[in-house]
Amino acid sequence: MFERHIDDVGPDMTRRTFLAGSVIAGIQDAAPEFRPATLDLRDPLRTAIECVVNRMDPAMNFQPWFAIDVVNGRPAKLRHDTWDFGDTSGRFLEALILARQMVEPPREAIVAEERIRHFLDSLFDSSGLVHNPMLKQPDHMFAQGSALYALVTDFEQWRDSSVRVRVENFIAALNRAAKQESDYLWFPQVATAKGACPHQAAYQILPAVRFYELTGYAPALRFAARLSRWPLYHDDTVLPSGAITKTGWEGHLHAWMDTFSGILRCSRAGGPNLDHQEVYERARRVFEWVKSTYTSPFGWVADSVGAKTCETDTITSAIRLALELIKEGHTEYWNDIERFVRNQLIENQFVDVDRLELTDPNLIRGIRGSFESWADPNTLLAVKNADIEGCCINGGIRGLFLASQNAIHETSQLTQVNLLISAITPSLEVASYLPFEGRVDLYPSNSKHIRVRTPDWLDSNKVRVSGPSGLKTEGEASGVYLKNVRPGVPIVLRFEQNSSERQHLVAGRTYQALWKGDTVLRLLPLGSPYPIFQRKMLNHSNPQSKPKDLSPITQKVHW
Numbered sequence: 136m137f138e139r140h141i142d143d144v145g146p147d148m149t150r151r152t153f154l155a156g157s158v159i160a161g162i163q164d165a166a167p168e169f170r171p172a173t174l175d176l177r178d179p180l181r182t183a184i185e186c187v188v189n190r191m192d193p194a195m196n197f198q199p200w201f202a203i204d205v206v207n208g209r210p211a212k213l214r215h216d217t218w219d220f221g222d223t224s225g226r227f228l229e230a231l232i233l234a235r236q237m238v239e240p241p242r243e244a245i246v247a248e249e250r251i252r253h254f255l256d257s258l259f260d261s262s263g264l265v266h267n268p269m270l271k272q273p274d275h276m277f278a279q280g281s282a283l284y285a286l287v288t289d290f291e292q293w294r295d296s297s298v299r300v301r302v303e304n305f306i307a308a309l310n311r312a313a314k315q316e317s318d319y320l321w322f323p324q325v326a327t328a329k330g331a332c333p334h335q336a337a338y339q340i341l342p343a344v345r346f347y348e349l350t351g352y353a354p355a356l357r358f359a360a361r362l363s364r365w366p367l368y369h370d371d372t373v374l375p376s377g378a379i380t381k382t383g384w385e386g387h388l389h390a391w392m393d394t395f396s397g398i399l400r401c402s403r404a405g406g407p408n409l410d411h412q413e414v415y416e417r418a419r420r421v422f423e424w425v426k427s428t429y430t431s432p433f434g435w436v437a438d439s440v441g442a443k444t445c446e447t448d449t450i451t452s453a454i455r456l457a458l459e460l461i462k463e464g465h466t467e468y469w470n471d472i473e474r475f476v477r478n479q480l481i482e483n484q485f486v487d488v489d490r491l492e493l494t495d496p497n498l499i500r501g502i503r504g505s506f507e508s509w510a511d512p513n514t515l516l517a518v519k520n521a522d523i524e525g526c527c528i529n530g531g532i533r534g535l536f537l538a539s540q541n542a543i544h545e546t547s548q549l550t551q552v553n554l555l556i557s558a559i560t561p562s563l564e565v566a567s568y569l570p571f572e573g574r575v576d577l578y579p580s581n582s583k584h585i586r587v588r589t590p591d592w593l594d595s596n597k598v599r600v601s602g603p604s605g606l607k608t609e610g611e612a613s614g615v616y617l618k619n620v621r622p623g624v625p626i627v628l629r630f631e632q633n634s635s636e637r638q639h640l641v642a643g644r645t646y647q648a649l650w651k652g653d654t655v656l657r658l659l660p661l662g663s664p665y666p667i668f669q670r671k672m673l674n675h676s677n678p679q680s681k682p683k684d685l686s687p688i689t690q691k692v693h694w
């Protein structure tokens with residue numbers, strides 16, 4: 136039994152660990168294994184899936200409701216909108232497929248996936264673009280981008296040749312709709328009175344590059360590279376310093392950060408006429424600029440330059456850009472991702488809808504599980520007359536998916552634990568006790584070396600490790616390296632989490648946060664009308680336990 140090899144199990148030797156050990160040793164096959172009941176990204180995911188299912192209108196061929204109107208700080212009604220089409224239906228299809236990478240889909244989700252796929256398919260017109268029946272013209276280029284994300288995700292999941300053809304035709308149609316210049320292309324359609332808004336179309340770059348990565352379809356890479364050169368060299372919104380010079384829609388941080396993720400991915404894939412080193416530098420400066428001006432350490436990211444509220448999509452775009460920069464060697468950005476996911480991303484979800492005292496069951500179902508589009512650090516529904524937008528349900532699911540998929544990274548030699556949240560891959564299960572206890576349990580299923588990232592507030596030499604006899608531990612800069620791992624024999628890491636009270640200035644207001652490690656336990660002042668960071672239950676020194684519920688799922692989609 137593994138307890139023999141763990142020298143400091145001591146006071147934690149509860150029934151929970153005893154049973155877990157017994158099962159590993161094969162003594163009590165029937166006994167359940169227990170795990171700490173800490174942050175499990177599948178919980179918010181499941182609620183979000185339900186919300187997607189409930190935000191499709193059976194009376195309208197399952198057209199999504201993009202919006203829930205908020206009037207005087209209260210959700211009032213589900214509303215159809217011009218963003219229902221390529222954007223919301225694309226996002227819903229993508230979200231339901233991303234969710235499959237984390238949980239077995241419930242039957243309603245499988246049915247909803249088929250319905251929304253049909254709805255999106257029905258929107259393509261003879262030109263190969265998504266048509267917007269409400270506007271009676273081709274859909275907005277940003278919405279075309281969301282549809283492209285959906286189709287590329289759908290193709291990667293199912294490898295259906297007809298979807299592949301549809302994506303090829305779609306990219307060809309987008310290329311035809313663009314204005315072609317000698318060294319770039321651009322879309323006059325996205326301009327507003329205040330600016331050319333290249334980011335609203337350049338949001339298409341990332342899915343086009345992903346399609347190239349999956350298929351080698353060269354026109355997709357050419358299209359992406361020529362589109363990349365528009366915001367980089369033929370528009371002055373984003374300065375070489377990384378500063379974004381326009382406010383509002385023209386400075387929409389969700390689209391700008393996804394644009395730079397796409398451009399970076401495009402130059403990495405060898406997109407023609409892009410200097411990878413230069414692109415990487417510019418993308419890094421954009422991230423640093425957004426982080427230093429419009430982001431709080433707990434993951435509140437302003438909707439746009441100058442905005443006072445946070446749209447969930449933008450948190451996810453920051454996570455995505457951080458992940459692309461991590462691939463360039465900036466592993467320090469794991470710290471940001473860990474803090475964003477543990478805090479504002481999770482808090483931005485409407486979970487306890489009862490407190491809104493609504494009566495319309497369709498409205499209640501449409502809100503529960505959605506993610507806010509106008510959040511203050513301490514409250515949702517921060518803008519009295521606004522809406523809860525369908526895009527952000529996708530934004531929340533994308534964020535959960537990106538965190539979940541990247542929490543553990545495996546190569547043939549090494550299993551790398553990047554985020555200290557509970558997660559599982561074929562090689563390793565991570566059971567995290569954070570923030571209750573500074574403890575992370577590893578359950579390896581093979582003998583690959585393991586590297587566990589240590590957060591920026593923790594000296595890796597102060598991590599106490601216990602595991603099988605012969606286990607070799609090396610403290611590295613920002614990580615602990617473990618060799619002589621034995622399959623089936625758990626390893627326990629223990630460390631102190633520092634607690635601190637910190638002040639954060641967000642959108643001109645000061646907030647007082649009590650941090651424990653990377654988790655905010657309390658945020659003051661309390662907000663209204665939908666206060667968040669209500670986290671008294673995290674203020675204990677031991678988590679509750681729950682039966683193990685981590686079956687690895689074959690992940691077919693990668694972003």
Ligand SMILES: [Zn+2]
Nearest residue numbers: 448524526527
């Ligand atoms: Zn949104």
